[in-house]
Amino acid sequence: MAFDLVQLRSQFPILSRQVHGKPLVYLDNAASTQKPQCMLDALMHYYQHEHSNVHRGAHALADEATIAFEACRDALQTYLGAADRREVIFTKGTTEAMNLLAAGLGQSIKAGDTIVITALEHHANLVPWQQLCLAKGAQLRVVALNELGELDQQDYADALSQKPKIVSFAHVSNALGTVNPIADMARAAKAVGAWVVVDGAQGAAHGPLSLSQTDIDFYALSAHKLYGPTGLGVLWGRFNALDLLPPYQLGGEMIKSVSFEATEFNDLPYRLEAGTPNIADVVAFGAVVNWLLSLDWQALVAHEQELLTYATQQVQALGGFQIHGQAKHKVSVLSLSLPGVHPSDIGFLLDQQGVAIRTGSHCAEPLMQLLGLPGTARASFAIYNTLAEVDALVAALAKAKSMLLE
Ligand SMILES: Cc1ncc(COP(=O)(O)O)c(C=O)c1O
Numbered sequence: 518m519a520f521d522l523v524q525l526r527s528q529f530p531i532l533s534r535q536v537h538g539k540p541l542v543y544l545d546n547a548a549s550t551q552k553p554q555c556m557l558d559a560l561m562h563y564y565q566h567e568h569s570n571v572h573r574g575a576h577a578l579a580d581e582a583t584i585a586f587e588a589c590r591d592a593l594q595t596y597l598g599a600a601d602r603r604e605v606i607f608t609k610g611t612t613e614a615m616n617l618l619a620a621g622l623g624q625s626i627k628a629g630d631t632i633v634i635t636a637l638e639h640h641a642n643l644v645p646w647q648q649l650c651l652a653k654g655a656q657l658r659v660v661a662l663n664e665l666g667e668l669d670q671q672d673y674a675d676a677l678s679q680k681p682k683i684v685s686f687a688h689v690s691n692a693l694g695t696v697n698p699i700a701d702m703a704r705a706a707k708a709v710g711a712w713v714v715v716d717g718a719q720g721a722a723h724g725p726l727s728l729s730q731t732d733i734d735f736y737a738l739s740a741h742k743l744y745g746p747t748g749l750g751v752l753w754g755r756f757n758a759l760d761l762l763p764p765y766q767l768g769g770e771m772i773k774s775v776s777f778e779a780t781e782f783n784d785l786p787y788r789l790e791a792g793t794p795n796i797a798d799v800v801a802f803g804a805v806v807n808w809l810l811s812l813d814w815q816a817l818v819a820h821e822q823e824l825l826t827y828a829t830q831q832v833q834a835l836g837g838f839q840i841h842g843q844a845k846h847k848v849s850v851l852s853l854s855l856p857g858v859h860p861s862d863i864g865f866l867l868d869q870q871g872v873a874i875r876t877g878s879h880c881a882e883p884l885m886q887l888l889g890l891p892g893t894a895r896a897s898f899a900i901y902n903t904l905a906e907v908d909a910l911v912a913a914l915a916k917a918k919s920m921l922l923e
Pocket of ligand 1: 547548609610611612613639641642687689690691716718719739880
Protein backbone atom coordinates (compact mmCIF):
# COMPACT_ATOMS: atom_id res chain seq x y z
CA MET A 518 0.00 0.00 0.00
CA ALA A 519 1.46 3.34 -1.05
CA PHE A 520 -0.17 5.28 1.76
CA ASP A 521 -0.18 5.05 5.52
CA LEU A 522 -3.71 4.17 6.61
CA VAL A 523 -2.97 4.67 10.31
CA GLN A 524 -1.66 8.16 9.59
CA LEU A 525 -4.63 8.91 7.32
CA ARG A 526 -7.13 7.81 9.98
CA SER A 527 -5.38 9.86 12.64
CA GLN A 528 -6.38 12.98 10.69
CA PHE A 529 -10.06 12.27 11.38
CA PRO A 530 -10.56 12.93 15.12
CA ILE A 531 -14.13 11.59 15.25
CA LEU A 532 -12.97 8.11 14.20
CA SER A 533 -11.41 7.51 17.60
CA ARG A 534 -14.65 8.01 19.56
CA GLN A 535 -16.81 5.27 21.00
CA VAL A 536 -20.51 4.59 20.41
CA HIS A 537 -22.55 2.54 22.94
CA GLY A 538 -19.25 1.68 24.63
CA LYS A 539 -17.79 0.22 21.42
CA PRO A 540 -15.22 1.71 19.04
CA LEU A 541 -17.04 3.59 16.29
CA VAL A 542 -17.04 1.74 12.96
CA TYR A 543 -18.29 4.41 10.60
CA LEU A 544 -19.70 2.88 7.41
CA ASP A 545 -22.25 5.52 6.45
CA ASN A 546 -19.94 7.42 4.15
CA ALA A 547 -22.34 7.59 1.21
CA ALA A 548 -24.64 9.65 3.44
CA SER A 549 -21.81 11.89 4.64
CA THR A 550 -18.09 11.47 5.20
CA GLN A 551 -16.18 12.49 8.32
CA LYS A 552 -13.94 15.56 8.44
CA PRO A 553 -10.13 15.82 8.53
CA GLN A 554 -8.29 17.99 11.05
CA CYS A 555 -7.17 20.36 8.26
CA MET A 556 -10.82 21.31 7.69
CA LEU A 557 -11.48 21.88 11.40
CA ASP A 558 -8.32 23.99 11.67
CA ALA A 559 -9.18 26.05 8.59
CA LEU A 560 -12.70 26.72 9.87
CA MET A 561 -11.43 27.85 13.28
CA HIS A 562 -8.61 29.90 11.74
CA TYR A 563 -11.02 31.64 9.39
CA TYR A 564 -13.38 32.72 12.16
CA GLN A 565 -10.57 33.61 14.56
CA HIS A 566 -8.45 35.61 12.10
CA GLU A 567 -10.01 36.33 8.74
CA HIS A 568 -13.76 36.68 8.89
CA SER A 569 -15.44 39.45 6.96
CA ASN A 570 -17.80 39.59 4.02
CA VAL A 571 -16.26 38.84 0.63
CA HIS A 572 -15.84 40.62 -2.71
CA ARG A 573 -16.93 44.11 -1.73
CA GLY A 574 -14.93 45.14 1.31
CA ALA A 575 -12.65 48.14 1.52
CA HIS A 576 -10.45 46.81 4.32
CA ALA A 577 -7.80 44.19 5.05
CA LEU A 578 -10.06 41.54 6.55
CA ALA A 579 -12.44 41.69 3.59
CA ASP A 580 -9.48 41.24 1.25
CA GLU A 581 -8.12 38.29 3.25
CA ALA A 582 -11.53 36.61 3.41
CA THR A 583 -11.97 37.08 -0.34
CA ILE A 584 -8.55 35.59 -1.10
CA ALA A 585 -9.23 32.59 1.16
CA PHE A 586 -12.69 32.13 -0.38
CA GLU A 587 -11.51 32.33 -3.98
CA ALA A 588 -8.61 29.97 -3.27
CA CYS A 589 -11.17 27.20 -2.87
CA ARG A 590 -12.48 27.87 -6.36
CA ASP A 591 -8.92 27.45 -7.67
CA ALA A 592 -8.44 24.18 -5.79
CA LEU A 593 -11.75 22.89 -7.15
CA GLN A 594 -10.78 23.89 -10.68
CA THR A 595 -7.80 21.57 -10.32
CA TYR A 596 -9.73 18.76 -8.59
CA LEU A 597 -12.51 18.79 -11.18
CA GLY A 598 -10.24 19.32 -14.17
CA ALA A 599 -12.11 22.47 -15.17
CA ALA A 600 -10.83 24.64 -18.00
CA ASP A 601 -11.67 27.90 -16.24
CA ARG A 602 -12.04 28.88 -12.56
CA ARG A 603 -15.27 30.72 -13.45
CA GLU A 604 -16.83 27.35 -14.21
CA VAL A 605 -16.96 26.55 -10.48
CA ILE A 606 -20.21 27.74 -8.85
CA PHE A 607 -20.82 27.38 -5.12
CA THR A 608 -24.24 26.06 -4.12
CA LYS A 609 -25.78 24.60 -0.96
CA GLY A 610 -25.28 21.09 -2.31
CA THR A 611 -26.10 18.72 -5.15
CA THR A 612 -29.80 19.23 -4.51
CA GLU A 613 -29.58 22.97 -5.01
CA ALA A 614 -27.42 22.52 -8.10
CA MET A 615 -30.03 20.24 -9.65
CA ASN A 616 -32.81 22.70 -8.84
CA LEU A 617 -30.73 25.52 -10.35
CA LEU A 618 -30.28 23.49 -13.53
CA ALA A 619 -33.92 22.43 -13.77
CA ALA A 620 -34.98 26.06 -13.34
CA GLY A 621 -32.43 27.37 -15.86
CA LEU A 622 -32.42 24.68 -18.55
CA GLY A 623 -36.13 24.22 -17.95
CA GLN A 624 -36.93 27.62 -19.43
CA SER A 625 -36.42 26.27 -22.93
CA ILE A 626 -38.39 23.04 -22.36
CA LYS A 627 -41.67 22.85 -24.26
CA ALA A 628 -44.64 20.49 -24.32
CA GLY A 629 -43.70 17.25 -26.02
CA ASP A 630 -39.95 17.54 -25.27
CA THR A 631 -38.17 14.61 -23.62
CA ILE A 632 -35.89 14.62 -20.56
CA VAL A 633 -33.94 11.42 -19.87
CA ILE A 634 -32.97 10.21 -16.40
CA THR A 635 -32.25 6.67 -15.16
CA ALA A 636 -33.89 4.19 -12.83
CA LEU A 637 -31.15 4.51 -10.22
CA GLU A 638 -31.39 8.23 -9.52
CA HIS A 639 -31.48 9.83 -6.09
CA HIS A 640 -34.60 11.98 -5.58
CA ALA A 641 -32.38 15.06 -6.04
CA ASN A 642 -31.82 14.07 -9.66
CA LEU A 643 -35.38 12.93 -10.21
CA VAL A 644 -37.94 15.20 -8.57
CA PRO A 645 -36.69 18.49 -10.15
CA TRP A 646 -36.86 16.95 -13.67
CA GLN A 647 -40.17 15.19 -12.97
CA GLN A 648 -41.79 18.40 -11.76
CA LEU A 649 -40.37 20.31 -14.72
CA CYS A 650 -41.89 17.75 -17.08
CA LEU A 651 -45.24 17.95 -15.30
CA ALA A 652 -45.23 21.75 -15.46
CA LYS A 653 -44.29 21.87 -19.15
CA GLY A 654 -46.10 18.85 -20.51
CA ALA A 655 -42.77 17.22 -21.33
CA GLN A 656 -42.00 13.51 -21.09
CA LEU A 657 -39.70 11.99 -18.46
CA ARG A 658 -37.98 8.96 -20.01
CA VAL A 659 -36.41 6.61 -17.44
CA VAL A 660 -33.58 4.34 -18.58
CA ALA A 661 -33.93 0.77 -17.32
CA LEU A 662 -31.45 -1.32 -15.31
CA ASN A 663 -30.26 -4.86 -15.90
CA GLU A 664 -30.30 -7.53 -13.18
CA LEU A 665 -26.81 -6.50 -12.00
CA GLY A 666 -27.97 -2.95 -11.30
CA GLU A 667 -26.18 -1.53 -14.35
CA LEU A 668 -27.84 0.82 -16.80
CA ASP A 669 -29.22 -1.01 -19.81
CA GLN A 670 -27.14 0.68 -22.51
CA GLN A 671 -29.46 -0.50 -25.28
CA ASP A 672 -32.37 1.17 -23.51
CA TYR A 673 -30.21 4.29 -23.10
CA ALA A 674 -29.56 4.32 -26.85
CA ASP A 675 -33.31 3.93 -27.45
CA ALA A 676 -34.01 6.85 -25.10
CA LEU A 677 -31.47 9.02 -26.95
CA SER A 678 -33.14 8.20 -30.25
CA GLN A 679 -36.06 10.33 -28.98
CA LYS A 680 -33.69 13.34 -29.22
CA PRO A 681 -34.07 14.48 -25.59
CA LYS A 682 -33.32 18.08 -24.67
CA ILE A 683 -31.71 17.12 -21.34
CA VAL A 684 -30.06 13.90 -20.17
CA SER A 685 -29.23 13.63 -16.47
CA PHE A 686 -27.67 10.64 -14.72
CA ALA A 687 -25.68 9.74 -11.63
CA HIS A 688 -21.93 9.18 -11.79
CA VAL A 689 -22.27 6.58 -9.02
CA SER A 690 -25.49 5.13 -7.59
CA ASN A 691 -25.82 5.87 -3.87
CA ALA A 692 -28.09 2.84 -3.39
CA LEU A 693 -26.25 0.19 -5.43
CA GLY A 694 -22.71 1.51 -5.93
CA THR A 695 -22.92 1.15 -9.72
CA VAL A 696 -20.37 3.34 -11.52
CA ASN A 697 -21.85 4.57 -14.78
CA PRO A 698 -19.68 5.07 -17.89
CA ILE A 699 -20.27 8.82 -17.75
CA ALA A 700 -17.83 9.84 -20.48
CA ASP A 701 -19.33 7.40 -23.01
CA MET A 702 -22.87 8.28 -22.00
CA ALA A 703 -22.13 11.99 -22.30
CA ARG A 704 -20.62 11.55 -25.77
CA ALA A 705 -23.72 9.70 -26.97
CA ALA A 706 -26.09 12.29 -25.44
CA LYS A 707 -24.12 15.19 -26.92
CA ALA A 708 -24.30 13.54 -30.33
CA VAL A 709 -28.08 13.96 -30.25
CA GLY A 710 -27.81 17.56 -29.06
CA ALA A 711 -28.87 17.12 -25.42
CA TRP A 712 -27.61 19.03 -22.41
CA VAL A 713 -25.65 16.51 -20.34
CA VAL A 714 -26.01 16.74 -16.56
CA VAL A 715 -24.16 14.43 -14.16
CA ASP A 716 -25.06 13.99 -10.48
CA GLY A 717 -21.61 13.59 -8.99
CA ALA A 718 -22.69 13.47 -5.33
CA GLN A 719 -21.27 9.94 -4.95
CA GLY A 720 -18.78 10.02 -7.80
CA ALA A 721 -16.61 12.97 -6.80
CA ALA A 722 -15.27 11.30 -3.64
CA HIS A 723 -13.09 8.80 -5.46
CA GLY A 724 -10.39 11.08 -6.78
CA PRO A 725 -9.77 14.06 -9.04
CA LEU A 726 -11.71 14.31 -12.30
CA SER A 727 -11.02 15.54 -15.85
CA LEU A 728 -14.39 17.05 -16.65
CA SER A 729 -13.22 19.42 -19.37
CA GLN A 730 -12.01 16.41 -21.36
CA THR A 731 -15.52 14.94 -21.50
CA ASP A 732 -18.77 15.96 -23.21
CA ILE A 733 -20.44 16.55 -19.85
CA ASP A 734 -22.00 20.04 -19.61
CA PHE A 735 -22.77 20.14 -15.87
CA TYR A 736 -21.51 18.14 -12.87
CA ALA A 737 -22.87 18.63 -9.35
CA LEU A 738 -21.40 17.55 -6.01
CA SER A 739 -21.87 18.03 -2.26
CA ALA A 740 -18.89 19.04 -0.12
CA HIS A 741 -20.06 16.98 2.87
CA LYS A 742 -19.67 13.74 0.90
CA LEU A 743 -16.16 14.80 -0.10
CA TYR A 744 -14.70 15.10 3.42
CA GLY A 745 -15.84 18.75 3.51
CA PRO A 746 -18.43 20.82 5.37
CA THR A 747 -22.22 20.50 5.28
CA GLY A 748 -24.44 23.05 3.54
CA LEU A 749 -22.06 23.53 0.64
CA GLY A 750 -21.91 22.13 -2.86
CA VAL A 751 -20.45 22.81 -6.25
CA LEU A 752 -21.94 23.07 -9.68
CA TRP A 753 -19.35 22.78 -12.39
CA GLY A 754 -20.47 23.76 -15.86
CA ARG A 755 -18.72 24.20 -19.16
CA PHE A 756 -18.32 27.98 -19.47
CA ASN A 757 -20.48 28.42 -22.57
CA ALA A 758 -23.21 26.24 -21.07
CA LEU A 759 -23.19 28.02 -17.70
CA ASP A 760 -23.19 31.37 -19.41
CA LEU A 761 -26.52 30.59 -21.05
CA LEU A 762 -28.20 29.95 -17.70
CA PRO A 763 -30.39 32.73 -16.35
CA PRO A 764 -29.81 33.79 -12.71
CA TYR A 765 -31.27 31.28 -10.25
CA GLN A 766 -31.71 33.73 -7.40
CA LEU A 767 -31.81 37.50 -7.50
CA GLY A 768 -30.25 40.01 -5.09
CA GLY A 769 -26.81 41.14 -4.01
CA GLU A 770 -23.52 39.80 -5.45
CA MET A 771 -25.15 38.66 -8.69
CA ILE A 772 -25.56 42.18 -10.10
CA LYS A 773 -23.33 44.70 -11.87
CA SER A 774 -25.64 47.66 -11.53
CA VAL A 775 -29.21 48.25 -10.42
CA SER A 776 -31.69 51.05 -10.93
CA PHE A 777 -35.37 51.08 -9.97
CA GLU A 778 -36.17 50.25 -13.56
CA ALA A 779 -33.63 47.59 -14.49
CA THR A 780 -30.69 45.40 -13.40
CA GLU A 781 -27.51 44.47 -15.20
CA PHE A 782 -26.46 41.01 -14.05
CA ASN A 783 -22.92 40.12 -13.04
CA ASP A 784 -20.53 37.83 -14.92
CA LEU A 785 -19.88 34.20 -14.01
CA PRO A 786 -19.42 32.80 -11.45
CA TYR A 787 -21.07 35.53 -9.35
CA ARG A 788 -24.22 35.75 -11.48
CA LEU A 789 -25.17 32.32 -10.12
CA GLU A 790 -24.08 33.03 -6.52
CA ALA A 791 -26.64 35.51 -5.20
CA GLY A 792 -26.28 36.84 -1.66
CA THR A 793 -23.52 36.41 0.92
CA PRO A 794 -22.09 32.96 0.30
CA ASN A 795 -21.23 30.29 2.87
CA ILE A 796 -17.78 31.88 3.24
CA ALA A 797 -16.40 29.94 6.19
CA ASP A 798 -17.33 26.56 4.78
CA VAL A 799 -15.92 27.44 1.37
CA VAL A 800 -12.63 28.41 3.01
CA ALA A 801 -12.62 25.18 5.03
CA PHE A 802 -13.47 23.15 1.94
CA GLY A 803 -10.51 24.76 0.16
CA ALA A 804 -8.22 23.25 2.80
CA VAL A 805 -9.86 19.84 2.29
CA VAL A 806 -9.62 19.95 -1.50
CA ASN A 807 -5.94 20.91 -1.36
CA TRP A 808 -5.39 18.03 1.07
CA LEU A 809 -7.26 15.65 -1.26
CA LEU A 810 -5.08 16.82 -4.13
CA SER A 811 -1.98 15.83 -2.16
CA LEU A 812 -3.09 12.18 -1.76
CA ASP A 813 -2.07 9.14 -3.80
CA TRP A 814 -5.41 8.36 -5.46
CA GLN A 815 -4.19 5.32 -7.31
CA ALA A 816 -3.47 3.71 -3.96
CA LEU A 817 -6.67 5.02 -2.37
CA VAL A 818 -8.89 3.75 -5.18
CA ALA A 819 -7.21 0.33 -4.88
CA HIS A 820 -7.80 0.46 -1.12
CA GLU A 821 -11.50 1.28 -1.54
CA GLN A 822 -11.85 -1.58 -4.02
CA GLU A 823 -10.12 -3.96 -1.62
CA LEU A 824 -12.57 -2.98 1.14
CA LEU A 825 -15.56 -3.57 -1.14
CA THR A 826 -14.28 -6.88 -2.52
CA TYR A 827 -13.39 -8.19 0.94
CA ALA A 828 -16.72 -7.08 2.42
CA THR A 829 -18.65 -8.66 -0.45
CA GLN A 830 -16.79 -11.97 -0.04
CA GLN A 831 -17.25 -12.01 3.74
CA VAL A 832 -20.98 -11.26 3.55
CA GLN A 833 -21.44 -13.92 0.88
CA ALA A 834 -19.60 -16.41 3.11
CA LEU A 835 -21.89 -15.49 6.00
CA GLY A 836 -24.95 -16.55 3.98
CA GLY A 837 -28.56 -15.40 4.25
CA PHE A 838 -27.99 -11.83 3.11
CA GLN A 839 -28.86 -10.68 -0.39
CA ILE A 840 -26.53 -8.17 -2.00
CA HIS A 841 -28.28 -5.60 -4.20
CA GLY A 842 -26.13 -4.18 -6.96
CA GLN A 843 -23.54 -6.47 -8.52
CA ALA A 844 -22.33 -4.17 -11.28
CA LYS A 845 -18.98 -5.05 -12.85
CA HIS A 846 -17.87 -1.49 -12.21
CA LYS A 847 -18.89 -0.69 -8.67
CA VAL A 848 -17.51 1.35 -5.81
CA SER A 849 -17.79 1.67 -2.03
CA VAL A 850 -21.41 0.61 -1.49
CA LEU A 851 -22.68 -2.71 -0.12
CA SER A 852 -26.48 -2.72 -0.08
CA LEU A 853 -27.93 -5.68 1.80
CA SER A 854 -31.19 -7.25 2.79
CA LEU A 855 -32.15 -10.24 4.90
CA PRO A 856 -35.35 -11.84 3.58
CA GLY A 857 -38.22 -11.41 6.03
CA VAL A 858 -36.39 -8.76 8.06
CA HIS A 859 -36.93 -5.00 7.88
CA PRO A 860 -33.64 -3.21 7.14
CA SER A 861 -34.12 -0.81 10.05
CA ASP A 862 -33.92 -3.78 12.47
CA ILE A 863 -30.51 -4.62 11.03
CA GLY A 864 -29.42 -0.98 11.36
CA PHE A 865 -30.55 -0.85 15.00
CA LEU A 866 -28.67 -4.02 15.98
CA LEU A 867 -25.52 -2.91 14.18
CA ASP A 868 -25.64 0.47 15.91
CA GLN A 869 -25.71 -1.32 19.28
CA GLN A 870 -22.38 -2.85 18.25
CA GLY A 871 -20.88 0.49 17.25
CA VAL A 872 -21.33 -0.08 13.52
CA ALA A 873 -22.95 2.88 11.73
CA ILE A 874 -24.72 2.07 8.48
CA ARG A 875 -27.73 3.56 6.69
CA THR A 876 -31.05 1.81 6.26
CA GLY A 877 -34.09 2.68 4.17
CA SER A 878 -34.72 3.73 0.59
CA HIS A 879 -31.63 5.98 0.38
CA CYS A 880 -33.77 8.69 -1.27
CA ALA A 881 -34.29 6.37 -4.22
CA GLU A 882 -37.86 5.20 -3.64
CA PRO A 883 -38.62 4.42 -7.31
CA LEU A 884 -35.52 2.21 -7.44
CA MET A 885 -36.60 0.33 -4.30
CA GLN A 886 -40.06 -0.15 -5.83
CA LEU A 887 -38.39 -1.57 -8.92
CA LEU A 888 -36.35 -3.97 -6.77
CA GLY A 889 -39.46 -4.89 -4.75
CA LEU A 890 -37.77 -3.92 -1.50
CA PRO A 891 -38.85 -1.73 1.45
CA GLY A 892 -35.24 -0.55 1.52
CA THR A 893 -31.80 -1.95 2.16
CA ALA A 894 -29.16 -1.91 4.87
CA ARG A 895 -26.27 -0.07 3.26
CA ALA A 896 -22.65 -0.10 4.36
CA SER A 897 -20.54 2.41 2.47
CA PHE A 898 -16.78 2.76 2.64
CA ALA A 899 -14.41 5.72 2.55
CA ILE A 900 -10.66 6.08 2.18
CA TYR A 901 -10.13 5.88 5.96
CA ASN A 902 -11.92 2.56 6.52
CA THR A 903 -9.96 -0.59 7.34
CA LEU A 904 -10.24 -4.31 6.71
CA ALA A 905 -10.63 -4.71 10.48
CA GLU A 906 -13.72 -2.52 10.27
CA VAL A 907 -15.10 -4.80 7.56
CA ASP A 908 -14.53 -7.69 9.98
CA ALA A 909 -16.45 -5.75 12.65
CA LEU A 910 -19.29 -5.17 10.17
CA VAL A 911 -19.46 -8.86 9.28
CA ALA A 912 -19.35 -9.94 12.93
CA ALA A 913 -22.16 -7.48 13.72
CA LEU A 914 -24.19 -8.75 10.75
CA ALA A 915 -23.70 -12.35 11.92
CA LYS A 916 -24.96 -11.42 15.39
CA ALA A 917 -27.92 -9.47 13.96
CA LYS A 918 -28.81 -12.38 11.71
CA SER A 919 -28.80 -14.87 14.56
CA MET A 920 -30.92 -12.55 16.75
CA LEU A 921 -33.44 -11.80 13.99
CA LEU A 922 -33.78 -15.23 12.41
CA GLU A 923 -33.01 -17.83 15.07
C1 LIG B 1 -26.46 10.29 -5.77
C2 LIG B 1 -26.90 11.43 -4.91
N1 LIG B 1 -27.40 12.54 -5.48
C3 LIG B 1 -27.78 13.59 -4.77
C4 LIG B 1 -27.70 13.60 -3.40
C5 LIG B 1 -28.15 14.81 -2.65
O1 LIG B 1 -27.09 15.42 -1.98
P1 LIG B 1 -27.36 16.60 -0.97
O2 LIG B 1 -28.41 16.13 -0.01
O3 LIG B 1 -26.02 16.82 -0.33
O4 LIG B 1 -27.82 17.78 -1.77
C6 LIG B 1 -27.20 12.48 -2.75
C7 LIG B 1 -27.14 12.41 -1.28
O5 LIG B 1 -27.25 11.36 -0.70
C8 LIG B 1 -26.78 11.37 -3.53
O6 LIG B 1 -26.28 10.28 -2.95
